[in-house]
Amino acid sequence: MTYVRLAGQFLVIAALFAAVAAFANWPAYQQFPRGSAIVILTFVHGADRKAECRLLTSQEIEKLAPNMRRVQTCPRGRRPLYVELDLGTRAVFRKSLPPTGIAGDGPSRVYQRFVVPAGKYDVAVRMRDTARVEGFDHTREEAVTLVPDQTFVIDFRSERGEFVFH
Amino acid sequence: MIGAVRYVLRRGFELIERPFERLFGPALNPLAQLGALGFFFFWIVAGSGIYLFIFFDTGIERAYESVEYISREQWFHAGVMRSFHRYASDLMVVMVATHLLRQFANDQYRGVRWFSWFTGLPMIWLLYGSGITGYWLVWDRLAQYVALTSSELLDRLPIFGEPIARNFVSTGTLTSRFFTLMVFMHIAVPLILLFIMWVHILRISRPKINPPRTLAVMSLVALLGVALWNPALSQGHVDLAKAPIGVGLDWFYLPLYPLTDIWGRGGVWAFLGAFSLMIGLMPWLPPLRRARAAEVDLAHCNGCARCAEDCPYEAIRMVRRTDNLPFPTQAQVNAALCTSCGICVGACPSSTPFRRSEELKTGIDLPDFTLKELRERTIAAAKALQGPARVLVFACEYGGGRRLDGAVRLPCVAMAPPSLFDFVLSQDLADGVVIAGCAESACFSRLGAAWTKQRIAGMRDPYLRARVPRERIATIWASAFATRGVIAEIAAFTARITALPRKKLRSPQAPTTALPPNDVPAEVGSAI
Numbered sequence: 001m002t003y004v005r006l007a008g009q010f011l012v013i014a015a016l017f018a019a020v021a022a023f024a025n026w027p028a029y030q031q032f033p034r035g036s037a038i039v040i041l042t043f044v045h046g047a048d049r050k051a052e053c054r055l056l057t058s059q060e061i062e063k064l065a066p067n068m069r070r071v072q073t074c075p076r077g078r079r080p081l082y083v084e085l086d087l088g089t090r091a092v093f094r095k096s097l098p099p100t101g102i103a104g105d106g107p108s109r110v111y112q113r114f115v116v117p118a119g120k121y122d123v124a125v126r127m128r129d130t131a132r133v134e135g136f137d138h139t140r141e142e143a144v145t146l147v148p149d150q151t152f153v154i155d156f157r158s159e160r161g162e163f164v165f166h
Numbered sequence: 167m168i169g170a171v172r173y174v175l176r177r178g179f180e181l182i183e184r185p186f187e188r189l190f191g192p193a194l195n196p197l198a199q200l201g202a203l204g205f206f207f208f209w210i211v212a213g214s215g216i217y218l219f220i221f222f223d224t225g226i227e228r229a230y231e232s233v234e235y236i237s238r239e240q241w242f243h244a245g246v247m248r249s250f251h252r253y254a255s256d257l258m259v260v261m262v263a264t265h266l267l268r269q270f271a272n273d274q275y276r277g278v279r280w281f282s283w284f285t286g287l288p289m290i291w292l293l294y295g296s297g298i299t300g301y302w303l304v305w306d307r308l309a310q311y312v313a314l315t316s317s318e319l320l321d322r323l324p325i326f327g328e329p330i331a332r333n334f335v336s337t338g339t340l341t342s343r344f345f346t347l348m349v350f351m352h353i354a355v356p357l358i359l360l361f362i363m364w365v366h367i368l369r370i371s372r373p374k375i376n377p378p379r380t381l382a383v384m385s386l387v388a389l390l391g392v393a394l395w396n397p398a399l400s401q402g403h404v405d406l407a408k409a410p411i412g413v414g415l416d417w418f419y420l421p422l423y424p425l426t427d428i429w430g431r432g433g434v435w436a437f438l439g440a441f442s443l444m445i446g447l448m449p450w451l452p453p454l455r456r457a458r459a460a461e462v463d464l465a466h467c468n469g470c471a472r473c474a475e476d477c478p479y480e481a482i483r484m485v486r487r488t489d490n491l492p493f494p495t496q497a498q499v500n501a502a503l504c505t506s507c508g509i510c511v512g513a514c515p516s517s518t519p520f521r522r523s524e525e526l527k528t529g530i531d532l533p534d535f536t537l538k539e540l541r542e543r544t545i546a547a548a549k550a551l552q553g554p555a556r557v558l559v560f561a562c563e564y565g566g567g568r569r570l571d572g573a574v575r576l577p578c579v580a581m582a583p584p585s586l587f588d589f590v591l592s593q594d595l596a597d598g599v600v601i602a603g604c605a606e607s608a609c610f611s612r613l614g615a616a617w618t619k620q621r622i623a624g625m626r627d628p629y630l631r632a633r634v635p636r637e638r639i640a641t642i643w644a645s646a647f648a649t650r651g652v653i654a655e656i657a658a659f660t661a662r663i664t665a666l667p668r669k670k671l672r673s674p675q676a677p678t679t680a681l682p683p684n685d686v687p688a689e690v691g692s693a694i
């Protein structure tokens with residue numbers, strides 16, 4: 001009787017453990033529809049400062065502590081970036097990206113994912129990072145073919161001042 | 167509302183616990199060992215993790231290959247250890263979740279128990295932190311999905327200057343330093359978890375941190391069987407140029423990840439915040455109204471420490487004597503830890519209803535339900551008994567006997583000192599005594615059932631005297647939903663008592679002299 005009971009106990013424990021092991025990697029999760037590709041627009045880039053550096057007047061210099069005196073001042077705050085992304089005929093992204101940081105002096109950043117059916121697309125990305133109100137400072141347009149499951153990344157290299165597709 | 171949810175859950179647990187208790191018995195019932203099994207699986211995870219670390223390469227290029235080597239070429243030891251590591255982690259989540267739900271269902275989280283409940287909250291976060299960082303280390307397709315989704319979630323918080331998800335969208339952005347950091351995290355977070363696990367049980371006396379050996383052995387063998395049947399394997403090397411669109415998910419650790427696609431990252435964070443806030447506040451929603459804490463009467467305390475030994479919540483400690491009595495120590499109650507269960511009253515050797523003092527007093531007592539009052543209620547309940555076999559029931563107010571007419575209700579049956587049962591039978595107040603406690607594997611006061619059984623069996627101070635006929639005492643351990651079963655067991659016991667010859671045992675002293683006249687109704691004396 002004891003052995004039968006022990007066997008029963010073991011079977012219950014084994015069944016519970018087996019159920020746990022089964023749910024440890026099943027059922028599979030399909031994050032996106034089959035045949036999809038992912039386009040990721042992501043970069044970190046600082047726009048120009050809100051105002052240019054200017055020379056301080058002699059009165060302004062005198063008001064500063066002797067050890068803090070300087071001849072020019074440069075405002076810390078940066079402008080927001082304005083970014084547009086078109087995929088084919090669809091305008092998927094139009095956004096003004098504020099600078100980061102408490103003082104608003106950090107770079108703007110973006111990380112945006114778009115799920116699209118695999119296929120051929122005319123990709124156009126544009127960015128404004130200066131004081132201009134019309135037109136763009138950086139653009140790139142290219143026809144790309146996205147295969148299923150592909151991750152297509154649109155990045156911006158600040159040091160080179162150009163968009164990079166990879 | 168919370169009470170209704172608790173009731174439904176308790177009903178649900180009742181449905182599972184009864185067959186489990188029948189099959190395993192109270193000692194081996196896994197549902198009564200959830201905390202201990204949680205610790206047990208933690209040690210398995212720790213041990214198997216140390217073993218795996220011998221073979222694991224923390225370099226970004228070699229991490230995946232080293233795990234494949236573990237799983238494929240060295241499957242018979244390292245591969246099994248990987249499965250142990252994985253499945254024991256999952257089982258720990260199951261134990262923690264079930265433990266949390268069960269404590270809630272049994273209302274064992276409010277009042278002074280808030281501390282263990284509250285410290286359980288960081289444990290949940292740390293447990294998930296440990297598991298999720300572990301998934302990154304394998305550096306397979308699932309790791310890619312976990313890394314990407316985790317970093318996207320973290321990027322939702324205004325903490326990082328640069329989106330960390332950028333590291334996982336293209337090749338060449340990650341270095342081996344990242345893996346070193348992840349290994350460090352995967353070791354540091356579980357260590358912090360272990361520390362919090364220790365804090366979690368600080369206010370519990372005799373915490374169960376090891377399951378019974380039989381249960382532990384069965385669990386190990388079952389784990390080995392599962393490891394061989396369904397070994398934990400990787401899901402293909404990371405390819406950052408391809409999106410991890412379909413992955414086999416660990417639904418114990420990663421159930422919220424798919425929700426990021428439905429609710430959005432902000433929605434998941436809102437859910438996590440609301441969940442944590444709710445768990446954190448639950449002990450006070452609403453606060454538990456409990457009776458006043460036990461109080462020590464130094465004139466009757468000889469510092470024997472039995473109350474401190476039996477207290478389930480470390481609420482009593484022995485301190486240096488403060489009066490002139492010739493004992494080195496005295497009991498001191500920490501009211502903030504006392505649940506007013508009365509187990510200490512039942513443990514005190516001064517708690518004897520035979521005492522002939524003007525007013526029945528004991529070394530430690532509940533101010534809202536004194537030993538004197540217990541004796542009076544016992545005598546009054548016995549007076550109302552009728553029939554050929556008068557059976558007096560002492561019922562736990564959380565057990566199946568709590569609604570029985572004529573029962574003497576106690577916050578815990580272990581509040582009744584064994585001498586009270588002796589008193590009832592030797593004074594001929596009843597022909598039999600039933601001690602109806604709550605379910606053994608879900609004792610509301612944790613140790614009440616165990617202590618009562620040991621005292622009656624003569625294994626724990628204060629013992630039930632040898633002269634007390636054991637055939638006239640029955641113990642029934644049943645949950646609040648098992649009233650019908652309790653009634654049936656009492657009926658069967660009553661029938662057995664009826665068939666017994668009339669008891670011969672008598673108190674050495676006549677009842678009229680054993681108790682002061684103002685304490686004992688005249689009818690009791692005349693009944694003998």
